[in-house]
Amino acid sequence: MTKEQRLKKRHAAEKRFRLYGLTSILVALVFVLILVNNIFSKGSSAFMKTVINVEVFFDSELIDIENGAPEENIREADFYDITIETLLKAYPAKNLDEENELIDLFTTDAEIEIKKAFLENNNLIGKKINLEITASDDIDQLHKGNYPRNLPEDRRRISNFQLKIYDNLLQNNKINKNFNNYFFNNGDSRDPELAGIGGALVGSFYSIIICLLLAFPVAVLASIYLEEFAPKNKITDFIEININNLAAVPSIVYGLLALQILLATIQLPRSTPLVAGITLALMTLPRIIIPCRASLKAVPPSIREGALAVGASKFQSVFHHVVPLSLPGTLSGTIIGLAQALGETAPLILIGMVAFVVDIPSTPIDPSSSLPVQVYLWSESAERGFVEKTSATIMMLLSFLIFMNFIAVYLRQKFEKRWN
Amino acid sequence: MNFVLIFLIVIFSSSLFFYGKSKTKSISIERNIKLNALPKFYGYYLVLWSSIPALVFLLVWSLFEPIIIKSIIIETAANQGAIFNDKNEANLIYEKIKAIHLGTYFGDIDTILKESAISYSKFLNIFTNSKIVLIFVTIIASVIFSLKKIKNNNKAREDVEKILKGLLFVSSLIAILTTLGIIFSLLFESIKFFSVINIFDYLFGTNWSPQRAFVSDASAITTAEYEELKDAFGFVPLIAGTSFIAFIAMFVAVPIGLFSGIYMAEYASFKIRRISKPIIEILAGIPTVVYGFFAALTVGPFFRQIGESIGLTVSSESALAAGLIMGIMIIPYISSLSDDVINSVPQSLRDGSYAVGATKSETIKQVVIPAALPGIIGSVLLAVSRAIGETMIVVMAAGLAANLTINPLESTTTITTQIVMILVGDQEFDSPKTQSAFALGLTLFVATLILNYIAQRAVKKYREKYD
Numbered sequence: 001m002t003k004e005q006r007l008k009k010r011h012a013a014e015k016r017f018r019l020y021g022l023t024s025i026l027v028a029l030v031f032v033l034i035l036v037n038n039i040f041s042k043g044s045s046a047f048m049k050t051v052i053n054v055e056v057f058f059d060s061e062l063i064d065i066e067n068g069a070p071e072e073n074i075r076e077a078d079f080y081d082i083t084i085e086t087l088l089k090a091y092p093a094k095n096l097d098e099e100n101e102l103i104d105l106f107t108t109d110a111e112i113e114i115k116k117a118f119l120e121n122n123n124l125i126g127k128k129i130n131l132e133i134t135a136s137d138d139i140d141q142l143h144k145g146n147y148p149r150n151l152p153e154d155r156r157r158i159s160n161f162q163l164k165i166y167d168n169l170l171q172n173n174k175i176n177k178n179f180n181n182y183f184f185n186n187g188d189s190r191d192p193e194l195a196g197i198g199g200a201l202v203g204s205f206y207s208i209i210i211c212l213l214l215a216f217p218v219a220v221l222a223s224i225y226l227e228e229f230a231p232k233n234k235i236t237d238f239i240e241i242n243i244n245n246l247a248a249v250p251s252i253v254y255g256l257l258a259l260q261i262l263l264a265t266i267q268l269p270r271s272t273p274l275v276a277g278i279t280l281a282l283m284t285l286p287r288i289i290i291p292c293r294a295s296l297k298a299v300p301p302s303i304r305e306g307a308l309a310v311g312a313s314k315f316q317s318v319f320h321h322v323v324p325l326s327l328p329g330t331l332s333g334t335i336i337g338l339a340q341a342l343g344e345t346a347p348l349i350l351i352g353m354v355a356f357v358v359d360i361p362s363t364p365i366d367p368s369s370s371l372p373v374q375v376y377l378w379s380e381s382a383e384r385g386f387v388e389k390t391s392a393t394i395m396m397l398l399s400f401l402i403f404m405n406f407i408a409v410y411l412r413q414k415f416e417k418r419w420n
Numbered sequence: 421m422n423f424v425l426i427f428l429i430v431i432f433s434s435s436l437f438f439y440g441k442s443k444t445k446s447i448s449i450e451r452n453i454k455l456n457a458l459p460k461f462y463g464y465y466l467v468l469w470s471s472i473p474a475l476v477f478l479l480v481w482s483l484f485e486p487i488i489i490k491s492i493i494i495e496t497a498a499n500q501g502a503i504f505n506d507k508n509e510a511n512l513i514y515e516k517i518k519a520i521h522l523g524t525y526f527g528d529i530d531t532i533l534k535e536s537a538i539s540y541s542k543f544l545n546i547f548t549n550s551k552i553v554l555i556f557v558t559i560i561a562s563v564i565f566s567l568k569k570i571k572n573n574n575k576a577r578e579d580v581e582k583i584l585k586g587l588l589f590v591s592s593l594i595a596i597l598t599t600l601g602i603i604f605s606l607l608f609e610s611i612k613f614f615s616v617i618n619i620f621d622y623l624f625g626t627n628w629s630p631q632r633a634f635v636s637d638a639s640a641i642t643t644a645e646y647e648e649l650k651d652a653f654g655f656v657p658l659i660a661g662t663s664f665i666a667f668i669a670m671f672v673a674v675p676i677g678l679f680s681g682i683y684m685a686e687y688a689s690f691k692i693r694r695i696s697k698p699i700i701e702i703l704a705g706i707p708t709v710v711y712g713f714f715a716a717l718t719v720g721p722f723f724r725q726i727g728e729s730i731g732l733t734v735s736s737e738s739a740l741a742a743g744l745i746m747g748i749m750i751i752p753y754i755s756s757l758s759d760d761v762i763n764s765v766p767q768s769l770r771d772g773s774y775a776v777g778a779t780k781s782e783t784i785k786q787v788v789i790p791a792a793l794p795g796i797i798g799s800v801l802l803a804v805s806r807a808i809g810e811t812m813i814v815v816m817a818a819g820l821a822a823n824l825t826i827n828p829l830e831s832t833t834t835i836t837t838q839i840v841m842i843l844v845g846d847q848e849f850d851s852p853k854t855q856s857a858f859a860l861g862l863t864l865f866v867a868t869l870i871l872n873y874i875a876q877r878a879v880k881k882y883r884e885k886y887d
Contacts, residue, residue: 010779010782011779013779013781013782014779014780014781014782017781017784017785018683018687018781020679021679021680021682021683021686021687022683022687023679024675024676024677024678024679024680024683025679025680025683025684025688025696025700027676028676028680028699028700028703028748028751028752028755029696029699029700031703031748032699032700032702032703035706035710035714038714038718039710039714217591218591218594221587221588221591221592222588222591222592222594222595224588225585225588225589225591225592226592229585229588229589230592238596239592239593239595239596242595242596242599243595244872244876245599245869245872245873246595246598246599248802248805248806248868248872249602249809249865249868249869250806250808250809250810250811250836250864250865250868251809251811252809252811252836252839252840252861252864253602253606253809253861253864253865254602255843256602256605256606256839256843256857256858256861257598257601257602257605257606259605259843260605260606260608260609260858261601261605266483266486267486282598282601285594285595285598286595286598289595313577313578313581314581315581315584315585339705340705342707343705343706343707343708343709343710344707345707345708345709345811345812346708346811346812346815346836346840349815349840349843349844350839350840350843350844354844372707372709372812373709375709375710375713376709376712376812376815376816379712379713379716379717379816380816387717390713391713394710394713397707397710398706398710401705401706401707405705
C-alpha cells in the first residue's frame with residue numbers, strides 16, 4: 001500500500017466516523033418526529049365529535065309537563081319516551097331489531113342531552129326544535145374515517161343497516177362535526193364518546209399543587225442549609241449521598257413507600273390527589289434539591305463577603321443577597337422537577353389512582369385520576385374510540401410539559417445573572 | 421378540624437408579631453435601654469415560639485391518634501365479645517364501627533357493633549377535646565416563656581437565627597427520612613415474605629406465577645403447600661426478562677447515544693449543537709407512559725406485521741418492541757453525560773495527538789475515548805439502572821407471563837411489570853403474593869443502588885483525574 005493509498009483510507013475512515021455521529025443524531029431527531037407525528041395524527045380528531053341532527057317534538061303527552069312548570073318538576077320528569085320517539089324518527093325502521101340498531105347510532109346520553117336542551121330554553125312544550133345529538137362511538141369513528149367499512153359484516157361493529165342509515169343521514173347533511181366539549185368537561189366513562197379528561201385534569205392539578213407546596217419550601221430550605229450553613233462533617237456527607245441516591249431510585253419504589261407508609265400505616269384515603277401529591281413530593285424533592293444547590297453555588301463568594309463586610313449576619317447575607325440572586329435558577333429547577341412529576345405514572349398506579357372515577361373531584365381528598373394514569377387506563381381499553389382519546393390526552397400532557405419547560409428556560413435566560 | 425386549628429394557630433402567632441414589636445419598643449422607652457436587636461426580631465421570635473411547638477404537637481398527635489383509637493376500640497370490642505381471628509377481620513370490624521359512627525353503614529348492626537360505635541364516638545370526642553386543650557396549653561406555655569425572654573431583652577436576632585437554622589437542618593433531614601422510609605417499608609413486608617418463602621428458593625427458583633399462590637393460613641403452611649408456593653415465586657425468569665429487555669435497550673441506546681455525544685462534543689458547530697441538543701433532550705422529557713403507548717399500539721403491531729410478512733411469529737408484546745423503545749428513551753441520558761465527559765478531557769491531549777499527525781477520528785478513538793472511558797462507563801451504568809427501574813414502557817408493551825427465553829420476538833416480563841400487576845386492584849393483606857411485590861421492590865432498590873454507587877464513583881474518580 002502506498003502512502004497516498006493509506007492516507008486516502010485514513011481520510012475515508014475519518015469521513016465514515018463523522019457520518020456515524022451525524023446519523024445517530026439524525027436517528028434520534030427522526031424518532032422525535034415520528035413519535036410526535038404519530039400522536040398528533042391519531043389524537044387531533046378527538047377534539048371534534050360527530051353529531052347527528054334530529055328534530056325533537058316536545059309532545060306534552062310524552063313528557064307529562066305543562067309549560068311554565070317549576071324547574072324541580074322538569075328535572076324529575078322522564079324524558080325516556082320522547083328520546084326514543086325522537087331517535088326513531090331519524091330513519092324508518094321496520095322491526096324491533098332495526099329500531100334497536102337505529103337507537104345504537106346515538107350516544108347513551110341522548111336522553112340527558114334532550115333534557116338539557118329543554119331546560120335551557122323556555123316553553124318548548126308543543127314545539128319542534130332541531131337538536132344535535134352526539135353520535136355513538138362507532139359512528140363517530142366511522143365518520144372520522146378511522147373505521148374500515150369494507151370488512152365483512154360479521155367482523156364489523158356496525159351492521160349493514162346502520163351503514164345504510166349513516167349514508168342516508170350523510171346525504172341529507174344531517175351529520176356534522178362539532179367541538180368536543182365532553183372531552184374537556186367529563187370524567188371517565190365506559191363509552192368513548194362520553195369519556196373526558198376533566199377529572200384527570202383536576203386530579204393532576206391538585207396533585208401538582210400539593211407536590212409544589214410540599215417539595216418547594218423543603219427543597220429550598222434543605223439546599224440553603226447544605227450549601228451555606230452545613231459544617232463539613234460525616235452527617236452532611238451522609239445527607240448528600242442520600243440525596244444523590246434518592247434522585248436515582250426508580251419511581252415505582254416511591255409507590256411502594258406510599259403504599260406502605262401513607263396508605264397502610266397513616267391510612268390516608270386511597271386514590272386521592274392528596275396521597276399522589278405527597279408521593280410525588282417525596283420523589284421530586286431530591287430532583288429539585290440538586291439544581292437548587294447548583295444555583296446557590298453559582299452565586300460568587302464576593303456577594304456573601306460584601307454583605308458580611310458591611311455588618312450583615314451570616315443569615316442576612318444568605319437570605320437578603322444570595323437567595324434572591326439564586327431564585328431564577330431555583331425556580332426553573334423546581335418547574336422542571338414538577339414537569340417530571342406531572343408525567344409520572346408508576347407510583348400513582350400503586351396508590352390506586354387507576355380506579356374508574358366518573359365524578360370530577362371537588363377536593364384533594366376525593367378519589368381521582370391523573371393525566372398520565374388516564375393515558376395508561378385508556379390505552380388498555382379495547383374500543384377504537386379510546387385510541388384517539390388517549391393520543392389527545394397525550395397531546396394535552398405534552399403541551400403542559402412544553403409550557404412548563406418553556407417557562408423554566410425563560411426564567412433562566414431572562415433573570416439569571418452571568419457572573420463572568 | 422385540623423385545618424381550622426392550623427389556621428387559628430397561624431393567625432394567632434402572626435398577630436403576635438406586631439405585639440412583640442411594639443412591646444419591645446415600649447420596653448426600650450420605659451426603661452431607657454438599648455435593645456439587643458431590632459424590634460422586628462422580637463416579633464419574629466414570638467411568632468416562631470408560639471407556632472412551632474403547637475404545630476409540631478398537632479402533627480405528632482394526628483399521626484398517633486388514629487392508631488391509638490383503633491387499638492382501644494378493637495380491644496373494647498373484643499372485651500364485649502366480638503370475635504375475630506386475624507388482623508384482617510379486626511380491620512373489617514373497625515371499618516364497620518367507623519361507618520356506623522358516620523352514618524354510612526347500611527348492613528345489620530348487632531349490639532356489639534352498636535356499643536362499639538358509641539364508645540368510638542365517645543373516644544373520638546375525648547381525643548379531640550384533649551387535643552384542643554393540650555394545644556392551648558402548649559401555646560400559652562410557649563408564649564409565656566418567650567415573653568419572659570423578650571422582657572429580659574434577649575439577643576432576639578441570634579435566637580431567631582438559631583431557630584431558623586434548626587428548621588433548615590430539619591428540612592435537609594427529610595431526605596434521610598425518605599430513605600429510611602423506603603428501606604423500612606420494603607424490609608417490613610419483605611421479611612414477612614422471606615419468613616414464608618426461603619430466600620434461596622426465591623433467588624434461584626425458575627418459575628414465577630404468583631396468581632397460583634393461594635394460602636389458606638399463612639402461619640401454618642404444610643410441606644406440600646410450600647412446594648407449590650416455592651414454585652410460584654422464583655426470581656430467575658424476572659431477572660432474566662429484565663436484563664434481556666435492558667440489554668436490547670442498551671444495544672440501541674449505547675451506540676446511538678455515544679456517537680451523538682461524540683459528534684456533539686467534537687464535531688458539531690455551535691449552531692447545530694444549539695438546535696440538536698435540546699431536541700434530543702426532549703426524548704428525556706417525554707413521560708414514559710407516552711413511550712409505553714407508542715410501543716404497545718404502534719411499534720408492537722408493526723413488528724408483528726413485518727414478522728408475519730416474512731413468515732415469523734412475533735408476539736405483539738415482544739421484548740424487542742419494549743427494549744427498542746426503552747433504548748430510545750435512554751439515548752439522551754447517555755448522549756448528554758458522555759458529551760459532558762468528553763468535553764472535560766483536556767485539550768492538551770488532543771493537541772498532542774494532532775501534533776503527531778493523527779486525524780480527528782483517530783484522536784477520538786485512540787486518545788479521547790480511552791481517556792474518557794471511566795466517565796463513559798459510569799454514564800452507561802446509570803443508563804442501565806434507569807432501564808431496569810423503568811416501569812411504564814414494560815407494563816404497557818412487554819408481556820405479563822414470566823417466560824424464560826432469549827428470543828427477542830417472544831414476550832417476556834420484568835420485575836417492575838410484576839410489581840404493578842400484583843399491586844393493581846384489590847390486594848389481600850398479609851398474603852405472600854402482596855408481600856412478594858415488596859420483595860421485588862427491595863431487590864430492585866438494592867440493584868439500582870449498587871449500579872448508581874459504582875457509576876457515581878467512576879464518574880467522580882474520572883473528574884478528579886482531570887480537575
